[in-house]
Amino acid sequence: MYVYDEHDRQMAAERVAQFRDQTERALAGELSEDEFLPLRLQNGLYVQRLAPMLRIAVPYGMLRSAQLRRLARITRDYDKGYAHFTTRQNVQLNWPEIEDVPDILAELAEVEMHANQTSGNCIRNTTTDQFSGVQADEITDPRPYCEIIRQWSTFHPEFAFLPRKFKVAVNASEQSDRAAIQVHDIGLQMLRNDQGELGFRVHVGGGLGRTPMVGPVIRDFLPELDLLTYLEAVLRVYNRYGRRDNKFKARIKILVKALTPEGFAAKVEEEWSHIKDSPTRLTREAIDQFKGYFTEPDYQQVPDVKDVLATQRFENREFDQWIGHNVDTHKNPGYAIVTLTMKKTGTPPGDVSDRQLEQIADLADQYSFGEVRVTHQQNVVLADVRKDQLFELWQAITPMDFATANLNTLTDVICCPGGDYCALANAKSIPVAESIQRQFDDMDYLYDIGNIDLNISGCMNACGHHHVGNIGVLGVDKKGQEFYQISLGGSSHHDAAIGKILGPSFAREDMPEVMQKIINVYVDNRTEEEPFLDTYRRIGIEPFKERVYA
Amino acid sequence: MPDVITSDGSIRPDDWVVVPRPADGESLDIPEQPALIPADLWLAGKEHFEDRDDIGVWLDSHEEPEILAGVVNELPVIAVNFPKFSDGRGYSIARLLRERLSYRNELRAVGDVLLDQLQFMKRCGFDTYVLRADKDINKAARCLNFFTQGYQAATDTDEPLFRRRAS
Known part of the structure; x- marks a missing residue:
């Protein structure tokens, strides 16, 4: 997965220093509540019913074990010992103190995490399919493109005060859409054109809320190198013409509807014609560089365990049900994708204790190359589990309450x-x-x-x-x-x-x-x-x- | 006269004044001192100002900078008004003036201009800022420079980070 270089580290540190400064000025009364509001929201900080809530970004759902352990420690040191996985692949703390938030952000920055733009009227965390990179029917791994979008949208100077929040999702599977791209402000479906070139079908103006809408297609094929210039054109049209007089009519879907999808698309194409060859246009080298962060882990030659598994399933009904529901097919025949369900009856969906976060970290290290993915269904995925370790893993997670075999059923709420x-x-x-x-x-x-x-x-x-x-x-x-x-x-x-x-x-x-x-x-x-x-x-x-x- | 902040964080006295849009039926009152008048009114009567080099214009956030296409560099100063700091249209207006209309002279942020937005404004091509009167002008230099670099290309740089990394 993506690893910070010195540029990312520097900007993360500067962001923490900036928010510390802003918090001090807010607490000193130099910033009114109204003025501090968008600043704290763009750092994920809400003031909630019982206490502040801090939403921490998990870019496109990817977490390393060291990050999980740090989250666990933060919930213990600054909160009540639990966290909540959200429906947009992020993590929330329900009880931090406002004064502590700069310290929490500093602790997060040490493990390459942040709370940037997890709220506010700006471009939010880009989400994608939790099975990216490990499923067989994928056009290509969408995560490098998600990271490209994350970097482009982070502290974008033109788009920090949009009419309303703005969410982008990317999907690269042909058969399924686990990222719900058609109900996002921008939904990007990866595909290849007749010449075999990689690109995106662009949906704009989907969304839920008061006026739910499925996003219409405004471009059938956008070549991959044009991704950022085209996004910039969409955002600029929205920033200039989206409604600002009424909060409930300020999402881009209202603008798309008012102009019609064709009318909106024409405005975007006009804007794009001016900037498509600007320095923001991606280069082949840049894409390859990002792809270099999402290479395959060191898969081993796993012995064929079909017969063993069949026997284990035959002899153990609960294991059989778990395999049937919570385990998915991996592109590598020796491996499987395992979803840990966070949906045990009696526990709020998506809630995890500090201990459980550490258990998940240990499981990731032991069974899945030290990485997990958070899903928008509020579960956690171990994406690379050896098939010959499935039974052992199932035995390990059953007492942890991660093996409830209800994935995608009615009770996986x-x-x-x-x-x-x-x-x-x-x-x-x-x-x-x-x-x-x-x-x-x-x-x-x-x-x-x-x-x-x-x-x-x-x-x-x-x-x-x-x-x-x-x-x-x-x-x-x-x-x-x-x-x-x-x-x-x-x-x-x-x-x-x-x-x-x-x-x-x-x-x-x-x-x-x-x-x-x-x-x-x-x-x-x-x-x-x-x-x-x-x-x-x-x-x-x-x-x-x-x-x-x- | 309020002081203005420049992009390097220094503060200088200034006597440009923003002339508000006259009410319907009223005529525009041009002061003796350097003045910024509504852009559409300047366009409509531009020949009247030819003997003065201290007349600039201002655009409100809902106005289209494109109305100034071709004539921007006749103006010594263009100001963009932020009616409320959370109205982000001024950032797009600034970039369009600089990058699309090739405006080269002073671009000034006026209105509800606060400290924490200064660096975004700078990156979008503003070079002077009239801070709201109740804000501490001595903190501007720090707020203009919270970040030593950005991820994106914008008016201030042609080199997004992905191009700098590759070179």
């Missing part, structure tokens, strides 16, 4: 921190996730109903991505009471779609039963092997409405 922590939330989300996990605690039944994305957000801001859940849950406030609205049919994958609202909302205590009725409609109507989303698309929302509101 995506869930924001909600009203338990977040000042923006209208309702709690964690107890809803837990009550549904309890309702569906029978693993055989869970497997029978198959892969279902259940996404829960505590408010309109949609950090839990409820619009694109096959089943989405949105917390709403009605006269001081918490209610939950359900939507069906969303998807964040290649077939991206915004879910349709089922009808009036429900009280929290009714949610497990309502969820059960929805699943029953699916089970009664499905054809053999038909996943939930396909059944929904075939029969529509009516049968669900009839049953739930009967």
